[in-house]
Amino acid sequence: MPVQRLHPVAHVLFAHGLSSLPEVHATSVQRHLDSCRRCSQHMHLITAEIAALCFAVEPVPVPALIKESLMHSLSEIHRLYDLAGPVADALGVSEARAHTILSTLDSGAAWRQLHRFWVTDLDRVHNEPALIARVPGGVRLRPALLSTSPADGGAEVVMRQVLILQGSGRDSQGNLWRPGDRRHKIRIDSLLAHPGPDLIALIVRALPPAPCRRQRPERQLASAAQPGPEV
């Protein structure tokens, strides 16, 4: 399938936004859009234009039951649960515990806003020896700034373990990071988050607790119910 080399004119993009181009032509235009930032931005504007056009349609009342059902369904969706296994393994906790941690992180309630990004350390959330960083897409993260200890304030930080929970990026060594990627004993001085979803990295800075260590049941309950820090 050839890629359209010339930039498509505006009304072709408009027809593409309406899904009205014949399949062969649409594929060619889409391949061009995938490789041309300027046309891709133009396409975003045209998509917004077509979405705006939908406001010409008369609205209709929405049965209250739909919203009730939606809000109920939301409570059953856990966006970060796919990585519960690796998180449990990295922290040396049960998967149930990892679910609790991931739910807290997904709610946003655990995050503290620092100078250029959001951060939380799991000590403050669930007594886990780890740090979680979340970086808005496209912003350079300097792990050194994430240090919670003055002793770690250098330009380069050695991390015992890093697990990417969301987003993607590239570190100063040229390594690409994607969700689920987990590396041990890495030494980097920067991690550039790619545009897109915020980069969320679990950074284990201390040895995980020994697997045989057990908490008393009442302490587990109290710990699980412990609220996150105030933002």
Added chain:
Amino acid sequence: MLIDDDADADLTLLVADGDRSALAELFDRYASQLLGLAQAIVGPSVEAEEILHEIFLEAWRTAPTVSAGQRRSLRVWLFARMRERCLQERRESPEQSALEEPPTLLPINWRRRGRFDHTPVDDPVLGRVRSRLHHLVGELSEPTRRCLELSLFEGLTTDELSQRTQLHAQEIMGHFAQAHEVLSHGLTNEWS
């Protein structure tokens, strides 16, 4: 600016952050408009309501992965996705989607009475948006508007439009050019 894009952008970020009340607010703002769009495509059916429910759930799941460029416009994503899903439903169940009256971009009373006479809407902001769009659509020639409506609500390709309207494919592209020109000029600085 007709719609507060900054407020929508804030809500989008909150939804990405896992704030359920932000999604509820987006629902309150746009659900009736989205359901209107759905019914224009698949008819007043249970399917339209089910799709509305589905796309808000999908918005919740995908909000963190919406690209940075689209972050400002979860509203745009909702409308684009709603149209896409409804057209898919229409293709899969054409008999269920048969409408008594073809949907239009003009106010309903325009066709019946030959003049603009907007039905009152609950939301004054969206009412102004609708009024503005109706005037813009009113500037289009009849064949241009027809091509736009058939494409928007029935998802017809240029070849299918050509069969339906007896116009040549190049003429149809000319109508799209006119529609885009009128809309882009009319909506400049008001949408993102």
